[in-house]
Amino acid sequence: MSDSKIRIACVGAGYFAQYHIEAWTRVSNVELVAICDIDTEKAQKLADKYQVPKVYKGIETLLEDSVVDFIDIITPPSTHADLINRISQKGIHIICQKPFTRSLAEARVMVKLAHARKVSLFIHENFRFQPWYGKIKELKDQGILGGLHNVQLKLRTGDGWGDDAYLNRQPYFRKMPRLFMYETGIHYIDVFRYLHGEIVEVYAKLGTFNANIKGEDHALVVFTFTDGTTALLDANRYNESNTDDPRYTFGKITLEGRKGVIYLESDSSLFYKPLGEDPVNVDYVRSNVNFAGDCVYHAQSAMMKSYREQFDFETRAEVYLRNMVVLEAVYKSAATNQPVRV
Template identity: 40%
Template sequence: MTLRVGLLGLGYFAQFHQEAWGRIDGADLVASADADPGKQADHRSLAGLLGERLDIVDIATPPHTHADAIRAALRARPRAVICQKPFCISLEDATAVTDEAEATDVALIVHENFRFQPWFRALKSALPRLGRIMQITFRLRPGDGRGPDAYLARQPYFRAMPRFLIHETGIHYLDVFRYLLGDPDGIYADLRRLNPSIRGEDAGLVVLDYGSGARAVLDGNRLADHPSDDTRRTFGELLAEGEDGTIELTGDGALTFRQHGSQTRETLLAAATWLGFAGDSVHAFQTHVVAALTRGGVLETTARDYLATMRLVELAYASAEAKARLPVEH
């Protein structure tokens, strides 16, 4: 069975959705919709798109449109609705549409592709080699936030976001940490704005703590870069440290393991050039959805599960304001 897919929105990031759907067996992108007459869309409205008898509605429009688009898609009863992040305009908004989706037989899935980057999948498989995990640190260093023209060329709406680093970008890594280590017990955040040309924060530190003694640290700075020919391949560097060894991610996408006390590094994932976005993670995510819908399996980023990641975002901002560690309720 081939799933019929409709794409709502043809903005900057939707190009990666569109290209990836064209390479997935078992899915066929049959139509697109965008209100902008300058876009090469098949329809100018969601109503027109939903008339295509779709199995999957893929929403890649701005957050303020998400709730209404999801509700309209749910009424059309596709098998699944995929929604880009930021998921809706608030946690309350996202919770409401999640509740409504669960009252139907339509799967609501958030397009969270970072956990599908190949280095994070390989790291998850290799974590047992570390023994007791002490800390996982990701240093976010895309180097794209400098100067008065920051973000204008690619995603100019970044500049006006009152919450930026954690709400727009850091949420990916909070989700990755949940994927790797599970839900934390506490959170501490220290956030700041370095570029006066934008409205929101663009640097900061977020620490998640676990009852096991492990820590997950997001050290983010959008003005600084890291050594890579493409800083948007991995967006930064990672170090996972355990009692038995360390695993390191470098900007070329290579993942290596070093046993404690050794100077020798074993390659877990070789450096490579990938199609698509960030290790072809959009393709990997969409392939996962198709496989789960057609062959069975657990969907990883359902709307209900993603609400836990969104709650971490809210707690990060609350922690930064309070200048204190806050507990995470389970």
């Protein structure tokens, strides 16, 4: 592949676009050439801030006027299928924010479409790129736990309890019939699979604390892995945590094994406690910039590396489908009050 810069255009100038756009300015050998949004005032503000040369109101104008290698979709999920269809018709590679699509069936259609048109389709699943998870996986793979038998993740973001919940960032959250697991919980399905492999069964309790929103805002889900290891997701966006920035690590995680425990605190401190011994602080590189440990930058850097070096990216759409299969099992379990095999 040529050493020339990869040309990127972003579609979407809403709340989360700022993190994508700022991160692109730091990714090596990338040129951010355009931002597209129906609200051109928002798009222009971002373009001015990050020195992006062009702004477009409509996707068709962008596709006709700009020469790009990748388009980064940062819009609500209801728009994704149409955008993927239009962009892939032009043979342009695609990065798509999660939630990927409105349904598993729609996602499968998009994967087949991208394959038929020979375009890369990457899902911007960035939580696995938070630096603490990389370090936890490294420690686990070194065998210091002596075999994993349980994972527990507790999340309390405290941004969904008021009458005005989500209005300041992503107001469309309020009307989504599926909310927590579809929008946030799927991150942890992916993180659990990243840390320990495939999930074969789920048992879920979902509900809504805030009467001002349509979808669920809390979840208690037990995941079972192929080897019988379990993971518990205990999460809600209603209650607050006792940390200054609950959106830095988005919670705490504990991994318990036969030789000891690895645990992450909300401030990103990481510890290993061997059985019968004092905890040991684990030193690792992380930074509280951009979003959640700079995971957006790390994800985008990894995508571009895989594209340049022509190896399969770890959250390419056809692999990401498995997260959505697990997600459907979660909703089925909650609806039937029964464990569901995946």
